[in-house]
Amino acid sequence: MNRTRVVVLGGGYAGTMAANRLLAGPDIDVTVVNPRPAFVERIRLHQHVAGSYRADRSFSDVLGDGIRLIVDTAEAIDAADRRVQLASGTTLRYDYLIYAVGSTGAISSEVPGAAEFAYSISEFEAAQRLVARLDELPEQAPVTVVGGGLTGIEAASELAAHGRTVTLVCGGTLGPSLNDGGRRSVAKALGKLGVQVLEQAAVAAVRADEVVLWDARVLPSALTVWTAGFGVPDLAAASGLATDPLGRLVTDDTLTSVDNPWIVAAGDSVAPSGRPLRMSCQAAIPLGAQAADTVLARLAGTAPAALDQAFTGQCISLGRGFGTVQLARRDDTPVRAFIGGRLAAKVKEAICRATVWGIRREGTKPGSYRWLKGGIRVEATEQEAAV
Template identity: 75%
Template sequence: MNRIQVVILGGGYAGTLAANRLRQNPAVDVTLVNPRPSFVERIRLHQYVAGTGSATVDYSELLGDGIRLLVDAATSIDAADRRIRLASGTVLRYDYLIYAVGSTGAITPAVPGAAEFAYSISEFESAAQLLARLGEVAPDAPVSVVGGGLTGIEAASELAVQGRRVTLVCGESLGPSLHAAGRRSVAKALRKLGVTVRESAVVAQVRSDALVLDDGTVLPSAVTVWTAGFGVPDLAAASGLATDALGRLLTDETLTSIDNPWIMAAGDAVAPSGRPLRMSCQAALPLGAQAANTVLARIAGTSPAALDQAFAAQCISVGRDAATVQVSRRDDTPIKAFVGGRLGAVVKETVCRYTVKWIRGEAANPGSYRWMKSGARATQLAQGQGEREAAV
């Protein structure tokens, strides 16, 4: 029997879970290509930069038997010939490819000085640079965090717990993805930690020792952390595959590339039907499982299932002893309900631990991972199509 070669690009939450799930078919050889030798818990990078926790796990603890880990990076995909060229010069052939390259920090080049003087927290290497820089400045030196989303909130609060003087520059508002009630909970916790929150503030320039706002205000800043926005690697677009404006691979609802039936995608770098899910490990794990299911279905000659998953909440750490768990509808719309304070911190930490536990569980028992479903996406897509037709 011929072996079936499946290559996965990206060893994050989606790619690692997909690799383990593919082991349900003993005829499949799985190669996981990742630029780092260790799995990075991106949801813990704010702890890593503050020195309150680690953010890596050895792949030997997460990957099932028989999965080949290749520490390398893809530079191009030849979809027509089903080959991938790696940075090392190696060329991999595949029968099926799962594109799970994740997301990257997006430091806005239009803001003068941002690329030179700001530090990202989105990837392990940039987080390590930030950790080193924080070690070079005095503990009471002013630190600025740009971006009032979940990453910015977590970074600002974690640094404040260490005694840092932190200013959080939010742009339009604090926690724009939260309900007003959840936003108030976060704001209260930040005040308790001594974080200065600047809403309706736009950064016009980043200096080595300060931020300049668009109203002319100069904020002293020995270290500037940039968390405003995420991008994705340009691998798919550079390889001639169809992508959305951000560079996410365009797929149908089975997570199959719209212009190549041998390529599936999962995680932050996929846009199913042009309507991507929120970038998060909450979305990445089910997407990884569903991309693997599509590959297995195609190998078996059966029809792959359409994307079906739901959201439950947004979990935001506000230091080590508090968190806000913003409850949402299954379509990710926030509602008034939330869990805050110490209980919220317990829930957040439990969720963080379970992300790794679920990956380990899939390694031990491929196909065992389950996720919350709603069936709502098909309705949303149908409504969206109706709206488009009505507008024509």
């Protein structure tokens, strides 16, 4: 009997969930292609940088038995011939491809000096470079975090909790995805940690030792961390597949590429019907499960289900002792209710632990993962607004 070959591009939250869930089907060979040999808990990278948590772990901790891991980078997809060209020169043939390449940190090319002097925190390799730079600096050296979204808030608070002098520069409002109450909770915690928050402060230039704002203010900055904006790899666009303006693969509501029925997508790099969900592990993991379900349905000769998932809110860690949990409607719209303080920190930690546990459990009991449904998909709004 011929076995079905499924190649999963990307070993993040969406890719690992999809790969594990595929083990529920008979006679499927699953291969995960990932550029690094370790699974990265991306939602912990701010802790990794500050030295309070190691964010990388062995794939053997999260992938189910029998899944093949190839440490390599996909350079091109030949959709017509159903093959992937890897950077090593290897060619992988597939019957189905799950495109889960994730997102990247986008440092503005329009702000002079940003690409040269600013550091990203969105990917493991970038976080490692940031760790090395922090190790070179005295504790009192001023640090500037650019971007008032959740990534910037968590990075600023974690660094401040470890004794760093931090200024958080927000291109607009602090925490634009939060309700007023949740925003006040975050601002209060940042104040206790000594973080100076500058709202409506656009960055004009980044230099080796300072940040220049459009109103001519100059901030001393021995280290600048850039968290304003996300991008996606250009693999889909470079391979001639339909993408949205950011480069996310455009699919129908079954997460199937509008160009090719053998390509299914999940995570930050997919735009279902051209309307992407908010970039987050909260969205990526259910998307990974549904991408796998689409493949399994097609193999079983049944119609795949349309995308159906919902949000519950946003969890923000503010150092190790405090946090804010912004509750939301299922369509991801924030409501007035929130949880703050030490309880919120415990909730955030429990969710971080449960995230890995859920992926691991799917690898040992494929098909066991469940997610919240009934949400209305809304067009993504970039939390990390451009400065």
